[in-house]
Amino acid sequence: MPELPEVETIANRLKDLIVGKTISKVVVMREKSFSGDVANVKGQKIIDVIRRAKIIQIKLSNNFNILVHLKMTGQFIYIDDDVRVGGGHPSADWINELPGKHTRITYFFTDGSKLFFNDMRVFGWNRVLSNDEVREVLAEYGPDVNTDKFTASYLAEKINNKSVPIKLAIMDNAIVSGIGNIYACDALHLAKISPQKSAKLLSNEEIKRLVEAAKLVINLGIKLGGATMDNYRHVDGFSGRYQEKVRVYGRVGEVCSECGSIIEKVKLGGRGTFYCPVCQA
DNA sequence: AATTATGTTGCGGT
């Protein structure tokens, strides 16, 4: 899935586009992508769209919500009267053809506009939940990486007895929310810490550097509208630009911007992990 | 053509 910057970009744009609209109809093409009662969304007005962790919360006027996790390949594409917002023409077929092969849910609004939930791999979900149920779900997540609650002392306390590689610790959303594979790799490179290093062996100095680096790369990601490595698109179909600034993610065999060494790739927790063997020794 | 990888996370096993 999109990580925090990608989800933030989508939630912000969605807010501008659909707050105030009323849902007239929901068409579910793939049951696995949707749970809850359609009756609780039909006829309801959208009063807000916010992001928490990597989750989008669409708040409805009846105190219910559509909670959405995009997982790996989920995407929202918004169409107003068949005119693409922004007037762009993204080249990918799965965006030009709507509903497409991977459209799992379509939300129809009373003004004729539509919101498509596409999800190639069908890992993502849309759940209709009460306010209380939403609170319960979100309570499982650690503080968002880009908030003041995520501090060096907080992280130190969370990892001081964890022997897992530090990269897996910062990708654990119960510890800190919002960091996925791309930004984990890049944050560790910026902080000059080996992704394999056991979490509990980090010095206080390293923890401080890591927290600052994570905030920096995540905030840069937000500023650039996320990273479009593959499936991620903005709500109106356009790409993000963080991939143009990526430090190490996906750059195996290329040159480290800091020292000129060749970037290597290993597997950690089953995920591709990119790092500079010299800067992050 | 079969194998491997993919922006996530939750499960079942050790």
Place this chain on the structure above:
DNA sequence: AACCGCAACATAAT
């Protein structure tokens, strides 16, 4: 309990 590996699924790349 902490940790590891893999499964959920579809596709593209090697």
